[in-house]
Amino acid sequence: MNQTNTQLSTAQWQHLDSRHHLHPFTDYKALKKKGSRIIVRAEGVYLWDSDGNRILDAMAGLWCVNIGYGRVELARVASEQMQQLPYYNNFFQTTHPPGVALSQKLAAITQPHLNHVFFTCSGSEANDTVVRMVRRYWALLGHPEKQVIISRHNAYHGSTIAAATLGGMQPMHEQSVVLLPGVEHIMQPYWYADGGELSAEEFGIKAAHALAERIDAVGSHKVAAFIAEPIQGAGGVIIPPRSYWPEIKKICAQHEILLIADEVICGFGRTGKWFGSDYYDLRPDLMPIAKGLSSGYLPIGGVMVGDKVAETIVEKGGEFAHGFTYSGHPVAAAVAAENINIMQRENIVDRVDQEIAPYFKGKWSQLADHPLVGEARSLGLLGALELVKDKTSREFYPAQLEVGNRCRDICIDNGLVMRAVGDKMVVSPPLIISKEQIDELVELAAKCLDLTQQTLA
Ligand code: PXG
Numbered sequence: 001m002n003q004t005n006t007q008l009s010t011a012q013w014q015h016l017d018s019r020h021h022l023h024p025f026t027d028y029k030a031l032k033k034k035g036s037r038i039i040v041r042a043e044g045v046y047l048w049d050s051d052g053n054r055i056l057d058a059m060a061g062l063w064c065v066n067i068g069y070g071r072v073e074l075a076r077v078a079s080e081q082m083q084q085l086p087y088y089n090n091f092f093q094t095t096h097p098p099g100v101a102l103s104q105k106l107a108a109i110t111q112p113h114l115n116h117v118f119f120t121c122s123g124s125e126a127n128d129t130v131v132r133m134v135r136r137y138w139a140l141l142g143h144p145e146k147q148v149i150i151s152r153h154n155a156y157h158g159s160t161i162a163a164a165t166l167g168g169m170q171p172m173h174e175q176s177v178v179l180l181p182g183v184e185h186i187m188q189p190y191w192y193a194d195g196g197e198l199s200a201e202e203f204g205i206k207a208a209h210a211l212a213e214r215i216d217a218v219g220s221h222k223v224a225a226f227i228a229e230p231i232q233g234a235g236g237v238i239i240p241p242r243s244y245w246p247e248i249k250k251i252c253a254q255h256e257i258l259l260i261a262d263e264v265i266c267g268f269g270r271t272g273k274w275f276g277s278d279y280y281d282l283r284p285d286l287m288p289i290a291k292g293l294s295s296g297y298l299p300i301g302g303v304m305v306g307d308k309v310a311e312t313i314v315e316k317g318g319e320f321a322h323g324f325t326y327s328g329h330p331v332a333a334a335v336a337a338e339n340i341n342i343m344q345r346e347n348i349v350d351r352v353d354q355e356i357a358p359y360f361k362g363k364w365s366q367l368a369d370h371p372l373v374g375e376a377r378s379l380g381l382l383g384a385l386e387l388v389k390d391k392t393s394r395e396f397y398p399a400q401l402e403v404g405n406r407c408r409d410i411c412i413d414n415g416l417v418m419r420a421v422g423d424k425m426v427v428s429p430p431l432i433i434s435k436e437q438i439d440e441l442v443e444l445a446a447k448c449l450d451l452t453q454q455t456l457a
Contacts, residue, residue, distance in 0.1 A: 009050075010035075010038060014038070017036045017038075018036070037049055042069035042070060043070040044068045044069060045057055045060075045069075045429060045433050047069075047417070054415060055415050056440060056444065057069075058429045058445075059417050059418070059426075059429070060431075061296050062296070066269055066270070066295045066431045067431065067432055068431075073338055074297045074338055074339060074342075077334050077338040078298065078331050078334065082331055085098075087329065090119070090328045091323055096328075098331075101333070101334075102119075109340065111275075111283065113307050114307075115307055116310040117303065119327040120300075120327060121299045121301060121326045122290055122299055123157075123264035124157075124163040125324060126289065126301040126302055127157045127158050127162060127227075128158075128163060129288075130227065130260055130288055131162050133286065133322075134224045134258055134260070136313065136317065137309050137313060146221065146224045148224055149182065149184075149224055150183075150186060150218075150226045150257075151184070152187065153186070153187060154188045155188070155235060155262075156229070156232070156235055159172070161176060161178075164176050164179075165180040165183045186207075187210045188235065191203045192374070192375050192386055203241055204241030204243035207244055208247035208248045209251075215251070220255045223255065225286075226258070228260070228261065229266060230261055230266045230275075230280050231265070231266055231382060233382070235421065236384055236421035237382050237421075237426045239379050245280040245281075249282060258309070259282065259284045260284060260288070261275075261284035261286075263275050263289050264289060264291050267287075269292065269343060269349040270428065272349065273353065275287070285306040287303065287304035288304075289301060289302050289303070298331060298336070300332035300335075343431075348431050351431075352380060352431050356433065357378075357381055359435050360378060360381060360383065360438050363442040364383045364442060365378070367385055367442065367449070370453075371453065372388070373388070373391075374388035374391050383426065383427045383428075384421075385425040385426075385445075385449075387403050387424070387425065387449075388423070397456070404424060404425060407452040416444040425445070427441070427445075
């Protein structure tokens with residue numbers, strides 16, 4: 001533990017925090033009343049707060065700490081790289097070994113047509129890069145009018161203006177005032193809430209056809225690309241019906257529009273395959289990545305670029321006027337490469353696929369028996385619970401009761417981090433979670449569901 005952690009009391013940290021720190025996605029008044037929870041250390045799948053409470057982190061931080069906390073190998077690699085070359089850029093015809101090595105590694109673990117990467121520092125920057133790159137691609141091919149990118153309601157693609165526009169989060173759009181022009185949104189494949197009388201597979205086709213209808217409405221000569229998360233994460237772990245992706249693939253191919261698979265959450269083993277695109281057999285033209293790329297140990301993201309787009313940009317273009325000071329930062333790149341090494345050495349992705357995800361599914365689905373739970377779905381190590389008033393009619397509680405937030409607060413007071421998305425509880429634990437720890441997670445979740453239900457009686 002470092003010294004500063006032991007020097008101040010929880011109350012002192014909270015006081016300083018509320019005086020000087022503006023937190024992301026936070027209601028400041030509410031936080032001021034309550035005071036922040038101060039996380040001081042972590043190991044494996046567990047966090048410890050400043051009062052010494054141990055908390056099972058079923059969210060892997062923010063869907064990112066895939067190989068778990070406390071990996072000294074990553075600290076060693078970061079320290080060595082900082083001593084060797086703490087910073088240099090990749091602008092103006094320069095490069096450095098960690099950037100090259102990570103590019104090569106990413107080309108090797110992604111699909112055969114994804115051979116290039118453009119580095120960023122986050123998923124939001126990766127999606128900004130996607131917008132620039134897609135529009136440049138079509139302009140270089142003589143189609144500058146192909147500008148429109150189609151996305152989905154309730155998608156999350158990040159928090160910069162471009163990424164927030166691409167996303168389909170209403171409160172973010174309202175607060176952005178001016179959004180990026182040329183972005184359209186269609187329905188999401190959220191069968192539980194929107195499926196009505198349709199079977200999941202019928203609904204999947206309907207949701208996919210919304211893309212074809214929008215392309216027709218906009219005019220396919222104006223549409224550049226479709227962007228989607230293979231499974232929506234921040235929107236509430238929306239797992240599309242099996243019919244959805246094959247139909248979307250067909251529609252993109254028919255209309256010759258680029259397919260962008262945002263793998264910021266689904267990438268790096270989360271689905272039991274290296275990428276969500278592998279799980280769903282997508283062939284994305286562009287693939288934004290971040291989070292699990294470094295297991296969150298250092299900020300790094302990027303866009304995997306398919307040969308079709310890369311060749312056009314390289315062969316037909318002059319300078320691509322885009323980049324960040326820290327694109328491919330050498331320390332972050334070295335840590336990301338070691339993170340991938342660890343995943344390979346420990347066979348983490350196959351272990352999720354063969355052993356841990358099936359075990360998790362078995363346990364997680366039992367939560368559907370709880371009176372508050374309308375559906376308990378999971379894929380890989382992503383899980384969601386729909387908290388409902390009536391299981392048969394799928395009726396939700398009134399929003400002002402904030403059932404999800406109640407449950408989230410009860411969870412944390414009982415040693416479990418589960419994220420609330422409205423009245424959906426979602427989890428995305430570190431991929432190295434053991435079966436015993438999954439038992440613990442599900443037992444804690446069941447207990448917290450009971451406690452939540454008691455508050456609603
Ligand atoms: N794409 C997807 C699919 C994401 O989930 C981003 C892009 C943006 O990445 P950066 O690194 O710029 O944050 C994300 C990020 C939440 C939550 O509470 C989710 C994200 C970020 C913060 C909070 O669910 N996803």
